[in-house]
Amino acid sequence: MTAEHFAGPGGPGAVPRLQVTGVSKTFGSNRALHEVSLEVAAGEIHGLIGQNGCGKSTLTKILTGYHAADPGGSIRVDGQSLRQPVRPLDARAHGVGVVHQSLGLVDDRTVVENLRLGRFRAHGVARHIAWRHEREQARAVLERLGRPLPLQALVGSLSEEERATVAIARALQDTQDGRGVVVFDESTRSLTRAALEAFYAMLDDVVATGTSVLLISHSLEEVLAATDRVTVLRDGRTVESGLRTAELSEADLVHALLGRALDGAGARKPADPDRPVVEIRAVAGKGVQEAGLDIARGEIVGVTGLTGAGHEELPYLLTGVRTAEQGTVSIDGRAVRLAGLDCAGAIEAGIVLVPEGRERQGLALELSVSENLVLPQRGGPGRRALSRLDRSQDRELVAEWVRTLDIKPPRPDLNVGQLSGGNQQKVLLAKWLATRPQLLVLHEPTQAVDVGARHAIAEAIRAAADAGCAVLVAGSDENELAVLCDRVLVFREGRIAEELTDDVPAERIVQAIYRDAVRRPLRRSRVPQQTRRT
Amino acid sequence: MSATLQDTRLEQPGRANLVHTIGSRFSLIGVWVVLAVVYAATEPGTFLTSGTFQTIFGSQQALVFLTAALLCTITIGEFVDMSVASTLGLSAILVPVLTVDHGWNVWLASVVAIAAAALVGAVNGWLIVRLGVNTIVVTLGMATFLLGIALWVSNLTPVSGLSHSFSLIALQDVAGLPLGFWEGLVLMLGFAYLLAWTPLGRNMRFVGANREVSRLAGIQVNRIRFGSFVAAGTIAGVGGVLSSAATGGFDPTISQSYLLPIFAATFLGTAVLEPGRFNPLGTLIAVYFLATGILGLQLLGVAGWVSDVFYGGALVIAVTLSTLLRRRSV
Known part of the structure; x- marks a missing residue:
């Protein structure tokens, strides 16, 4: 054949x-x-x-x-x-071979161990693993793929492409x-x-x-x-x-x-030139050389770039999650210094973050939807530690957001981990929207979320902007940015290199990101x- | 869009769900009742006496305080603090040693004993939270270290001779039960209130569930973790003083026998009231459930080894139950 x-x-x-x-x-x-x-x-x-x-x-x-x-x-x-x-x-x-989510590799084991896991054969009287045989098998399958790799290297030390190779090779070796x-x-x-x-x-x-x-x-x-x-x-x-x-x-x-x-996103309100502006100045820290931008209240600004360009770090530097070397954020004339800012300080100043890692940084999966949703209001900073929680107030707040974002099933008593990914993301967004932030910073807000939830999330972000919040969206998904943003800023080497204004289609964003690098199909x-x- | 807005009302758990909820929350209490009925039927002469009631509810205060101490750190995600039993032992031996052997005022000795226990918690917290040393290693080492100190200060022998008036802080009869029972009850009720109704309790739960999520929500994660270790030490210290008062002295070797029952009760507690969660009132019920089981078996004439078998078996079953409940809830 x-x-x-x-x-x-x-x-x-x-x-x-x-x-x-x-x-x-x-x-x-x-x-x-x-x-x-x-x-x-x-x-x-x-x-x-x-x-x-x-x-x-x-x-x-x-x-x-x-x-x-x-x-x-x-x-x-x-x-x-x-x-x-x-x-x-x-x-x-x-x-039939299967490659699971996140590739299913063990980082602190070698390539050959990852490849042959579950297939090791016992040899000889001592029933030991014949490593030479295993290495040959591993080498053979990598050669079939035309992508030889150092067999004794730890998988964690490989590049992402090489890790993908290992995962594919593992699934392919029996075919x-x-x-x-x-x-x-x-x-x-x-x-x-x-x-x-x-x-x-x-x-x-x-x-x-x-x-x-x-x-x-x-x-x-x-x-x-x-x-x-x-x-x-x-x-x-x-x-x-x-x-x-x-x-x-x-x-x-x-x-x-x-x-x-899907309903069209609908026309956005025309920008009011006199809207007050959130000024972000001279931000520097890990991955970001120097970045400054203005976001008007009611405006949604996107930041993007190639991996490592700095746009992915900006959200964490602005919200005190990672310590910035310098920079200020001015909201209504009040300047917040980013050096030495912690999360509690940022939240108090009205700067909140919807992080990328939903399971790692976003939500406590073993606690309920309701507890997660009200955390920043009830448990967070600026609260007397022993004051009594008002549960009926909580219930109203939660009910309101479950309706607004159409969280399914509408059961605030369920643990977040029991919800689907898209609905978890809605809870995460609601948790921070409920604080009525001044500056809302989001990192990949609709990553790995299905189309329906993506739509609901986009609607909610727009509604927050229309209510007077300044919104910053960091991400590398040009379609997401094109749908959400009024303006898109493109990072290169830790600095803002290009600004795309007026109805930014996905193609223009892609062109700007890959200006130097050619994006292959x-x-x-x-x-x-x-x-x-x- | 607007149509769906009106359609989505908050669902109430259905009736089948309600039965299920009650079943999972109160099944241990049901088992407890069955256990009591069985014992009452087989040993009506001995089990159905006020003495039995007294023994079950009046003799567990050390265990109640120890489980409360363990809960402090377990709710914030430190899985096993192995040192609470030894901390109680240290505090309990310091009171008679300082008072009887060294002639201190008993109240001053009590304060020093509690302070020493709080210091132990602070050292644990400093090593685990600030320096990031593994919890099991630190607390296991600390447990043995403190046991050694307790044996040293007591010259390897039980010390007794505390005054009767001092014993009243634990044994004063209130409504038919010793004061120690009520103190344990107040402690657990207060703890339950803290966890369920205050921002601090909510923050502790979140720190236990996911530290990074908590930090991003503005919670001072390390402060809460450190504070929990100090609180654990302090509660164990108070428990030690009360134990000492109740028995008029203390045997330094006895503290180790508490270790297994603490874990058994705490994990069994996750099957009561709030399934899948460590919770103070569930733990309190589990303590008395285990005490009932053992006392009944002893009354049936089973020998002294029964408590080891019972607590050991209960621990394995309780941890299994706890794991299954938690898995179902995520």
Whole structure:
């Protein structure tokens, strides 16, 4: 078989590489999957998308054997039925490999250990690991990918691209060229753009041999740019099966995901030239050489740039999370010195941060929605430690924000960890909006969040701006910035290098970010389709 | 958009949910009642006496104070403070040693004993919070160190001879139970109020759940952590003084026998009232639940080894239960 044979999805009559038919899954009284079907052809990258809670993680977990499907459905690989519930070793024997979220690597172990984990064979009388054999195996699979790596290096010391290589190699090592299917479960979301390009270059080589890829992702842009066909799940059902992405626009995908079109963002209020302004002056600290900007009340300003350009550090320097060397923020003529500012001081001055790491920095997952939401008001600074908490006041506040942001399920007593990612992000935003900030700083506010939640979050940020808050959004997702921002500032080497004003489309942001660096398309084999994107 | 705004009302937990909630909150209390009924039915002559009641509720004050001390640090996310039992032991031995052996005023000796315990907490806090040393290592070392100090100051022997009037701070009869019981009850109620109703308590919960989230919300994380260690030491110190008063002296080797019951009661407490959370009132109930279980078995004629088996078994079961409850809640 030649690579050309696989240029497109299998023709009529071809046996699909992976065929899921009529698979259902019931949790208690809750039907998570209704007779879901999915067909991945040989030699293609197939996307699987859907909102949080649509059932795509359940489906992945059935494929990996974590959940057992309800009786009735079937899963076939190359026409052969997989016994259910799926056993990992059985799946591996059929050539089904899975790369989980955040790649699933152990940082303080070597490349060869990460690659061979779970496959070590005991040798000899002492039942020891034959390291020479393991290294050969590891070297072989990396060579197949055409990307040799130092086998004894610690994975934590590798670059992101190299880490992605290790993860892919691990999933691929049980498949032979031209066979097997590798499932990527949201595994690309932490990759930088550069790493993403390398990742897809690698996948291009993999699918050219005839091996298939099932890519589960939140990023519609990525799915459009990188997959051949896409299957859409909504509320546990397959609503679109195997659509060719070359014939789709992002709006088509959104429509399929939600079952309706998104309301347009709507025109923003024209700027009032006399609005008071929040002045940010001479900020310097880790990653930022010197940055100054003005944000009018009611204005949403974006900052972006390549990784390491400084825009990612600015939010943390402004809010006292990381100590700045110098700089001031003036709100209504009151200057706050950033050197020596701590979080409590920033919050008291009305400067609040919605950080990027929801689970690490944003929310306490084992405490309730209500407790998390009122934390800055009830537990934070400026409160007498032993004054009595007013619970009815809390309840009203929480109810108001649950309604405003349409947090689902509307149960403030649930622990935050029990909510879906999109709803957790809404709680995080509500927690800080409820403080009625003067300057709201957000870092990647809609990262890894489904389309519906993204819309609700954008609406809430706009509403905050309309109510007189100055908003700063730091991020590298040009679509997010284009939707949200009135102006976008582009960082290069720790300084603001360019300002984009007046209705900034995503394309202009991309051009400005990659002014010097050339941004390559995600998949070389699909260059012509790139130009079609809306 | 506006239609959905009106549609989303806050959901109340349904009836099935309510049954479930009550079940998970009060099941241990149910087991407690069943246990008492079984004992009462099998040993009506001995179990159903006021003496039994007195023993169960009047003899656990050291354990109540120790679990409260452990809760101070466990709520702020320090999983195991191994030193609280030895801290209580140090404080408890200092009172008779200073008073009986050295002729100090008993009240002054008490104040010094509590201050010493608070100092132990401060040293723990300084090592763990400021220097970032591992909690288990610091407190395990501290536990053995303090035990040694207690044996040294007491010359390896029990010291007794405290006055009867001093013993009244723990044994004065109030409504049929010794004052020590009421002191433990007030301590736990106060602690529960602190956690549930004050900003400080809320902050402690958040520090325990996620330090970085707390810092970003403007909470002085390290101050709260340090304060919790000092509070743990102080509470153990007060508990020590009361133990000493109740028995008229102290045996320095006895403090170690508290270690396992403290953990058993504290973890079992996560299965009561607030499932999945360490909580003072649940812990208090667990203390008396365990005391009932052991006393009943002893009355049934089971020998002295029963308390080891019971507390050890209860600890494993309680930690398992606690882990399962926490897993379900995230």
